[in-house]
Amino acid sequence: MAQRIGILTGGGDCPGLNAVIRAVTRRSLDRDWEVAGVREGWRGLVTGSLEPLGRREISGILPRGGTILGTTRTNPYKVDGGIEKVLATLEREGLDALVAIGGEDTLGVAARLHGEHGVPVVGVPKTIDNDLSGTDYTFGFDTAVTIATEAIDRLHTTAESHNRVMVVEVMGRHAGWIAVHSGIAGGADVILIPEHPVSVEDACRQLAQRHAGGKDFSIVVVSEGYELTYETGERKLVAGEARATDQFGHVVLGGVGDALGREIEERTGFETRVTVLGHVQRGGTPTPRDRVLATRYGLKAADLAHEGRFGRMAALHGDAIVDVSLEEATATLKTVPPDWYDTARAFFG
Ligand code: F6P
Secondary structure (H helix, E strand, C coil), X not given: CCCEEEEEECCCCCCCHHHHHHHHHHHHHHCCCEEEEECCCHHHHHHCCEEECCHHHHCCCCCCCCCXXXXXXXXXXXXXXXXXXXXXXXXXXXXXXXXXXXXXXXXXXXXXXXXXXCCCEEEEEECCCCCECCCCCCECHHHHHHHHHHHXXXXXXXXXXXXXXXXXXXXXXXXXXXXXXXXXXHCCCXXXXXXXXXXXXXXXXXXXXXXXXXXXXXXXXXXXXXXXXCCCCCEEECECCCCCCCCCCCCCECCHHHHHHHHHHHHHCCCEEEEECHHHHCCCCCCHHHHHHHHHHHHHHHHHHHCCCCCEEEEEECCEEEEEEHHHHCCCECCCCHHHHHXXXXXXX
């Protein structure tokens, strides 16, 4: 009987998901495996919603953003009888292997299912936030940084024309990777991230010094997870008002840019405008770098699955595609280390 492999995409969508689906499917079909697409992440295994994937279904999807399989933030551990249902679906569908494409939440579930129930799963590291341990880069990050950098470049010219401070709020959750990379690439004058919280007073001093030195516009990049931090030691996380957390316990972030913009204008007197990039950073076609990375990850994941090397995740170390333990990759978040922030800081003010 033919071997059967399932593919699921979970968590926030991300440019490059379809490139992974295509690569896993192509390699599996080449080896005469049957391929099943799981609808909407872990939800599809809870409800038993799968569909066959063949060459026709994956044709033309390489450059397409989003995911042809759909995605949700469903956590089967938080659904009544969720794990039993997942196990029953795997059994009923006769899946010999499963490729889970996701970030810390989706892959955290995969690691647990493998550890606790021996589910034959391998992982692929996806997230625009780049906050997964065990890999140098996740796919989707390069696209998000490219979009944010282009936005910063555009804001530069309007900031300059109007002598304004432009605050740009970028995504990244509790890691400042997008802010640091796009901020360095776009020549930001101040970059604020959760890991190394520069105070509001200090940020305003940097801007005042810059303007005193003859510049009359500035670009400030702030990561959505940055807590407004004051010299008194007070810190405020700005999150979506009173909205419930998701099934993984995450608050909906967003809004720090507006709060920061008001503070800057009041404290410095410089006219300030705020741009929140939001989901634009996640939409649309992946960059060539992300297409290539996603493709290499997909082939590696298929190889791991076909070789029966479960509980592993495809990863990038330097320029090599390797595999690491899913459990270790999901144990801690990969945040921005001080030396990366120092590179950004060298151009403040
Ligand atoms: O994890 C990816 C991400 O885009 C984060 O940067 C952001 O905080 C979150 O997802 C937004 O989630 P949602 O799409 O549910 O609004």
